[in-house]
Amino acid sequence: TLDGFDHYMLKEIYEQPVAIRNAMRGRLDDQNATAIFGGLNLTPQQLRSVDRIILTGCGTSWHSALVGEYLLEEFARIPVEVEYASELRYRNPPIDPGTLVFGITQSGETADTLAALVETKRKGHRTLAINNVVGSSIAQAADGGVYLHAGPEIGVASTKAYTSQCCTLAMLALYFGRLRHLSYEAGQTYIKNLRLLPAAVEQSLSCDVQVRQIAEKYQSASTFLYLGRQYNFPTALEGALKLKEISYIHAEGYPAAEMKHGPIALVDTDTPSVFIVPRGTTYEKVIANMEEVKARGGPIIAVTCQANPAIDDLADDVIRVPAIPEYLQPIVSVVPLQLLAYHVALLRGCDVDKPRNLAKSVTVE
Ligand code: M6R
Numbered sequence: 363t364l365d366g367f368d369h370y371m372l373k374e375i376y377e378q379p380v381a382i383r384n385a386m387r388g389r390l391d392d393q394n395a396t397a398i399f400g401g402l403n404l405t406p407q408q409l410r411s412v413d414r415i416i417l418t419g420c421g422t423s424w425h426s427a428l429v430g431e432y433l434l435e436e437f438a439r440i441p442v443e444v445e446y447a448s449e450l451r452y453r454n455p456p457i458d459p460g461t462l463v464f465g466i467t468q469s470g471e472t473a474d475t476l477a478a479l480v481e482t483k484r485k486g487h488r489t490l491a492i493n494n495v496v497g498s499s500i501a502q503a504a505d506g507g508v509y510l511h512a513g514p515e516i517g518v519a520s521t522k523a524y525t526s527q528c529c530t531l532a533m534l535a536l537y538f539g540r541l542r543h544l545s546y547e548a549g550q551t552y553i554k555n556l557r558l559l560p561a562a563v564e565q566s567l568s569c570d571v572q573v574r575q576i577a578e579k580y581q582s583a584s585t586f587l588y589l590g591r592q593y594n595f596p597t598a599l600e601g602a603l604k605l606k607e608i609s610y611i612h613a614e615g616y617p618a619a620e621m622k623h624g625p626i627a628l629v630d631t632d633t634p635s636v637f638i639v640p641r642g643t644t645y646e647k648v649i650a651n652m653e654e655v656k657a658r659g660g661p662i663i664a665v666t667c668q669a670n671p672a673i674d675d676l677a678d679d680v681i682r683v684p685a686i687p688e689y690l691q692p693i694v695s696v697v698p699l700q701l702l703a704y705h706v707a708l709l710r711g712c713d714v715d716k717p718r719n720l721a722k723s724v725t726v727e
Pocket residue numbers: 419420421422423466467468469470471472475518519520521603604607720722723724
């Protein structure tokens with residue numbers, strides 16, 4: 363049921379604090395400063411010997427894989443590759459024996475993700491699923507896995523499954539990190555930060571009314587740019603995908619610094635750029651990118667954390683989300699982008715929950 367919401371997508375956006383809490387329930391081990399996963403079906407020795415990880419999926423699940431790549435490389439120091447499942451299944455890349463393959467999927471029924479897992483498993487690699495729907499085809503095909511526990515996602519546009527996937531990957535990074543070099547203390551801090559997530563996501567929902575006003579302003583645009591860096595580069599991709607799939611407005615997500623290598627040619631007074639610029643290592647550099655857009659008359663929407671006069675000057679609209687450590691920020695920063703896509707689509711009269719040409723799960727190639 364819609365529980366009083368106008369659409370499933372909106373309901374699912376609002377369910378995110380609970381979904382994230384459920385993804386973490388019973389999985390944070392304070393005593394050992396690590397995460398606990400019941401269904402990996404691999405011994406600590408087998409997991410300790412993993413020296414390469416492949417994350418594969420499609421669409422939004424591929425975006426969460428990108429967040430996972432940053433997390434696992436930073437905290438577990440394991441080299442990670444992110445592959446489109448549709449490419450991986452036919453590409454026949456050399457894969458080392460110590461490689462672990464994760465299929466990431468909300469539905470667990472995506473044909474390409476299933477085929478990519480089955481093919482890598484056939485070659486003798488260990489495969490795990492990060493999956494929402496219990497008992498799905500992909501859950502059955504993999505050697506083991508982690509369920510998201512996000513509850514049913516009905517809207518075609520994935521929202522709570524995405525943030526739950528990112529949260530699950532963050533817990534996996536902690537887990538693999540603690541099997542290796544990550545200290546007890548660092549593990550404790552990491553857990554403390556994970557626990558901040560549900561409230562931070564809850565708080566980020568309070569931008570809804572403001573985002574609706576921004577949507578009114580830009581509803582007739584024909585192109586949007588989404589720009590972010592590091593942990594928020596995938597957020598830019600995800601924001602763009604949300605907008606295009608439900609509002610049918612062309613949108614491109616890019617790492618902000620790549621702008622100069624092409625997309626900046628699209629900037630004009632009718633093309634809004636959404637900058638995801640929370641804080642962190644490349645903060646000043648992204649602000650410099652905003653200046654370049656501003657100099658060309660491009661409207662700017664900034665998603666940021668703290669009051670910053672430079673951003674306030676440059677941006678036409680500033681959406682503030684709570685500050686949380688950089689590596690968890692994508693889980694918070696994506697929320698206003700989900701809402702922006704929702705409101706723009708609604709204002710344009712689109713069927714938000716059932717966009718044209720799309721199915722909830724893509725069970726054919
Ligand atoms: O069920 P899956 O996570 O495997 O689905 C993958 C994609 O089809 C899916 O994320 C799609 O891109 C969504 N409509 C995005 O909102």
